[in-house]
Amino acid sequence: MRCTPRVCEPLTAEESTRLAGMFKALAEPVRLKLFSVIASHAGGEACVCDLAPFVDVSQPTISHHLKVLRESGLVSSQRRGTWVHYRVEPEVTGDLLAALARTVDVNEEVAS
Amino acid sequence: MRCTPRVCEPLTAEESTRLAGMFKALAEPVRLKLFSVIASHAGGEACVCDLAPFVDVSQPTISHHLKVLRESGLVSSQRRGTWVHYRVEPEVTGDLLAALARTVDVNEEVAS
Numbered sequence: 001m002r003c004t005p006r007v008c009e010p011l012t013a014e015e016s017t018r019l020a021g022m023f024k025a026l027a028e029p030v031r032l033k034l035f036s037v038i039a040s041h042a043g044g045e046a047c048v049c050d051l052a053p054f055v056d057v058s059q060p061t062i063s064h065h066l067k068v069l070r071e072s073g074l075v076s077s078q079r080r081g082t083w084v085h086y087r088v089e090p091e092v093t094g095d096l097l098a099a100l101a102r103t104v105d106v107n108e109e110v111a112s
Numbered sequence: 113m114r115c116t117p118r119v120c121e122p123l124t125a126e127e128s129t130r131l132a133g134m135f136k137a138l139a140e141p142v143r144l145k146l147f148s149v150i151a152s153h154a155g156g157e158a159c160v161c162d163l164a165p166f167v168d169v170s171q172p173t174i175s176h177h178l179k180v181l182r183e184s185g186l187v188s189s190q191r192r193g194t195w196v197h198y199r200v201e202p203e204v205t206g207d208l209l210a211a212l213a214r215t216v217d218v219n220e221e222v223a224s
Contacts, residue, residue: 096212
């Protein structure tokens with residue numbers, strides 16, 4: 001039985017699994033804040049030394065959160081001299097954005 | 113010490129907490145798939161009877177996931193006759209989208 005017509009394809013099981021993993025990385029307030037601080041720097045890139053003033057947690061906790069963000073693919077890291085630099089991966093965040101935007105765009109088109 | 117300049121304001125602690133709660137609701141593959149199936153129907157609205165064919169889980173599991181989505185504010189529900197209808201809340205998903213887009217847009221501007 002179908003009550004309402006579908007207007008676009010939902011996510012596949014594979015897309016759902018991949019994107020759910022990224023959402024999980026962003027599903028913790030301090031981690032999301034750190035992600036947002038990195039993204040708010042020029043080039044979407046921040047030195048680890050830039051992050052601590054923005055969050056009220058210990059350095060090991062910051063390191064743990066950065067590891068989770070890195071493992072999710074949302075950010076990459078690179079050591080330059082003394083400091084590690086973290087960079088938002090625009091292609092990966094773009095994918096996430098496109099998946100969400102698809103749902104909102106479709107609804108706006110139908111509503112208007 | 114600051115290594116790279118900031119080009120926009122990061123999320124506040126309050127925004128991070130609110131958005132992280134929504135990301136958490138989307139951080140489970142079956143739940144994200146159900147959200148996506150609802151969103152892919154006309155008007156961003158689907159009858160609960162439309163959802164089961166898309167996921168390989170029991171009806172109680174579907175109900176649990178829908179409850180989590182509803183509690184996150186991402187979807188609302190309404191009973192009409194026999195069936196409950198679920199609707200994506202465009203304002204709430206729009207907020208989520210705007211928060212993510214802000215980070216990606218800024219990076220693209222800087223890159224170009």
